[in-house]
Amino acid sequence: MPHILLDQVSKSFKGATIFENVNFAVEKGKIYGIIGPNGSGKSVLFKLICGFLFPDHGRVIVDGEELGVNKRFPSDFGIIIDRPGYIAGKTGFDNLKALALIRNKISDDKIKQTMRLVGLDPESTQKVKHYSLGMKQKLAIAQAIMEDQQTLILDEPFNALDADSVENIRNLLRKFKEEGRTILLTSHNQEDIDVLCDEVYRINRFKLEKVKK
Amino acid sequence: MTRVVNKWKDFVDELLAFKWILFGVVIYIYGLSAKEHMYVASLQTKLLLNKWDLLHKFFGDIYLILYFILPVFLYRSISIMMSDFDYAVLIRLGSYRSWVYATLVRLIQSASISIIVWGAVSLVLSIGAPSFAGWSPFSRLNASLSETQILQKFINSPILALVLHLALFVFSVSCIHLVLAILYVKWKNKGIVVFVAVFIWVYGVVSFKLLSPHSLFNLCHYLILHSGVAQFSNIWGSFAMVIGWMILLIWIVNRLDLNVKGYNWKYTAFIVLVVLALWSGMRENVGQTVWDQFLFMFIGGSRQAFYFKSFLCYWVLYFGVIYLVQLHLQTELSEMGYYKLVRYQSISRWFWAWYHKIMLYIGLYLFALALLALFILSLKRFSFDFHVSIDRSVTLLDMFYHFFVNGYLQVSFYVLFVFLISWLSKETFYSFVGIAILSFFMFPGLNNRGIIPSGLNSMAYLLTNDSIYRISTVLFLWNVFAIVFLLYVFSKQDLDF
């Protein structure tokens, strides 16, 4: 049974078709890359997979459960979709802490450790509103991975990162894959896709098309 | 252990935060005058009151709750929803249902803090009054000079009455929060939620001020125990209503995450409301011709005649459509405004292009309204004779002139007004507040000279001795004024989105 399955999924907005009868299966333990020009529907695809949008037709099934029947959002997913709405007047740590408190699964140490992992200083008293673009991006990555989420849905995770940070995050993702986690990501940088992904799909004429490696 | 300590620390921090002090100060100031009021009443009746009378006063005063506490809670409810609605939060909660309940829990936490502050202030205010000892002689009086005089007849213990009152209040506020949260999940639109919140508040005030005190539609009966007790003549009526609502809302919340294929609810809801407004506007026992009824459907209010129901209908018909315009404007400004502006090269040119379209829509809307009204009327057996029977001095021509020309000018002014506010403030929220304030001027006594452009296209003006041509002039001047002002603002303001 595939981990994530899109079954005959169609989606359009006010007459503008984005997807038409898409079938797509995601296996556990691989890195998938989704490519396509701006506005082709990469982010929409991720929102469908996470249950933030429902398809007009067809079904989205995660671990055998159709979203919108008994379950709305899949569990144990770490996501970056749109930039998270941070509490601007708090520090990076406090922001992550607020999110962590929802599930209450991890300790403060784990949060700090994750911040160091992505290249942020957990002891910094700088407020998020004064963060640079890249720092906000790192914070977004940190919240997506801090609870050891087994599936990562990362919409343009490398945006605004400098070269060293990109390398760092790539290594991190590779390590996650070795641990058996599943990763879906988009990027406009072909190199990210080439070096990371096991399978690459392109959005073409409202369908997902597998790209030969 | 440290976790618990931290939680307490956060709680105390919150309690001491500036906003709560402010909250307490307002209650204190209001409480001082309320207290004096109570002492005067006690002196006049020569009956002694005690601390319970004062506490019930401070906790149950209708004015305090309607004009201060309710808005504070509405604001809090919305601010909690806005700050918590985020993909990263939602994925952790697992469903919209959990999100709704999580925000409700936060609201109830806020409510607890505010009740603690409220109670502390009330206790301070009641220092010096005779001590707690059951219902006071004053409250036993068979009158309704105080909250306690009503409650005493139905509940044995004053403390129980207070607890029930607070429970009712928290239940009610929770219901309101659920309504707002459901709307937010369904439409993900801040504007709608703010609009409904403002509406609930205006409704609360208006229903208290203008409905008969024994109307079931008076919001106070469900927020304030003594008001509900007076309405139902028992303690449980209000609770039954509120809990009924609560069950319905919980049922809806539990269905929020289901994938039911929907259609565009916004317009459907609007059309349903319009039909309801028109339908309820008919007065079948007055006036025999279709044109009489047509007049009633759009009667609104004038300085001489004001009915709450007519006001509500007017709100739906004319301010409702402004709301849709506002939505349109919002997308225009936020999504495309800047890029379009660059191409138009000047803001005023861009504005004209947009306003052009809107002017056309207003005309079409008025036509559609008239046709819909006539269609509804044709379902009933009214005479189609071409005259207005209730007031022979009103000709059909007058009526159409007033409906179309003054209606057009009035709606056009509303649009300009809303545009101006959203342009200046860059916040949808303020234009709704603006609309709410503007519509207040339809209340009796606030627009005696007929020069404030609010509700001037009400058909009620046909039945007064106002000249409809004067109204046109007034509205026309307001439109010109608004446009000139806009052009001025355009020339002054930086292009900054």
Ligand SMILES: Nc1ncnc2c1ncn2[C@@H]1O[C@H](COP(=O)(O)OP(=O)(O)OP(=O)(O)O)[C@@H](O)[C@H]1O
């Ligand atoms: N909620 C929505 N309502 C209406 N249209 C939408 C909505 N969300 C996305 N769209 C439209 O769907 C299309 C695909 O958007 P999407 O954000 O998925 O593109 P993308 O492939 O992620 O582009 P990019 O590379 O720029 O991130 C766009 O045309 C967008 O305007």
Ligand SMILES: [Mg+2]
């Ligand atoms: Mg995208």
